[in-house]
Amino acid sequence: MRKSINISILVLLITGLFSCNTNDSKDGDKGALASNAAEKVYVAPGEHDEFYAFVSGGYSGNLTVYGLPSGRMFKEIPVFSQFPTSGYGYSEETKPMLNTSHGFIPWDDAHHPDISQTSGKLDGRWVFINGNNTPRIAKIDLKTFETTEIIEVPNSAGNHSSSFVTENTEYVVAGTRFSVPVPQQDIAINEYKGKFKGALSFISVDPEDGIMSIKFQLMMPGFNYDLSHPGRGKSHGWFFFTTYNTEEANSLLEVNASQNDKDFIAAVNWKKIEEYVNNGGGKMMPANYAHNVYDDDTHTATSTMMKEVLVVDPLEVPGAVFLLPTPKSPHGVDIDPSGEYIIGNGKLSADLTIHSFTKMISAIENKKFDGDAYGIPILKFEEILRGTVKQAGLGPLHTEFDGKGNGYTTFFISSELVKWDLETLEVIDRKPNYYSVGHVMIPGGNSAHPFGKYAVSMNKITKDRYLPTGPELEHSAQLFDITGEKMELLLDFPTHGEPHYAAGIPASIIKENSQKIYKLAENEHEYAAIANGDARVERDGNEVHVYMTMIRSHFTPDNIEGIKVGDKVYFHITNHEQDFDVPHGFAMIGANSSGLLIMPGQTKTTVWEPKEVGVWPFYCTDFCSALHQEMQGYVRVSPKSSKLELSWSLGED
């Protein structure tokens, strides 16, 4: 590999970073305001948006749902982070969702949502998202908009080249950003080179119930695997991963990992490996990772520790893995809707590199190799290159497509969104982004059928775009109309956490399936109180189980006596409402947990360990009726030595 580095770009990256200034911003605004932008984003009161946008929350650990074009925020879906609003990760039922091999982890860094597909089209069943920090992949059910499954990814670290799905959701794929010793061991960090490995995990998704299971892990050389995307159409069956730090440096990466003029895009023929694995290939290796599943009928999650994983050595499957040289530490790799163009966004580059899938296949067939890395053939750059978009901008990160022959690439350093023609590779338009754009999203952008009406750029720096809110500002997204030759800036809207990728989908695909209540008759929660007579309190040693019901505007039981200091009181609360949008809340004074928000027909549990004698109230936290303030009760707590028997009131006089 040649050693050279564009020092000026590196310096820009390290120091200058943000080339745009606020004066540009004012000019840009004028352009947008001169148009009918307001009309284009106006969704009249009571009207619905045309698209859902699922925007990653980055270090919030969650996923936020917005409407497009209005930019209105509809919901924050808790995924990897405890969420006191609903009690996710606090309720006894959902704590297992956050279980990992490292124990209970109440947070993660959530990056790249992707919506399930059938035949290359968004099907709106699930959205997947990766946890970077403690490697995990989560699945959110788009009927309930709840996280229903989380699988930990072993042998990985910084699970960043994730969680993208193949065109029939055969797999959701997760690649490690940081290579690590596999299996983990106590060795010197400077033994990195050659000893650390990069695991690329192919997680199968059951076509019926969506259950995830790690089919195999491809054990690659110890590079950093940054992003990935599936092939589609003609390239279906392949998956592409960018790499950087092919130098395998282990310190001062900002210099040492930028020595090679080109890093690689790893092309993985997963169909070939699947076949190899189905025929008994690969090695089972001991592992320890959590698989957490939430059951909609029992309203309860279970966590199972998995003990092994199937590992595949790429050298054992000749013809399955190739390396595509790609300039300047590529960040995103994006595949156009036809599956022909493989776009490498070299983040230290001014040009965009486009490889051709067809040329890649013929280079493979004709053995146009340029050596190998750890035995994996490196294809000749000139043989696979389709062309470059010249001087497109500085620091390309990510590209999306409109399905009409155009690519839209974000340039972090020059802070702009650039539209270019996939055929001519000419730049068509560029618009400044405020400021320092990361990702861009076009609904359906990672599929064979994008909906090329809007593009949303997600920016890293907000500065003066909104009223100041102290040193910390929310990140900012910008909505563009991309139906014309030129892009038109329509709207800025704040996003929660740090949005990395987002996934958009026409609302029509999912809104009819959106569930309104949980049917009480189908509630199989172990501690549910369904029939009127089910409400009760039971003691089992120092554990007390309260089977409680709630309906406007009453808890049953409402007063409980006979609880003692040192007891562990489980409130299992079932909401008997069967109307859309009538939750009740539950909060107990002094509980070391969050309140609960319980949806109609649902059961949730919280634990309270009273520490002092007295009479302690609980109440409903959601203003549910005119008599909401009356929705309350008391627990009498007696000394540990008390002989007072349990008693409770069922709401009669």
Ligand code: RUQ
């Ligand atoms: S990565 S920009 Cu996960 Cu590009 Cu955020």
Ligand code: CUA
């Ligand atoms: Cu129930 Cu307020």
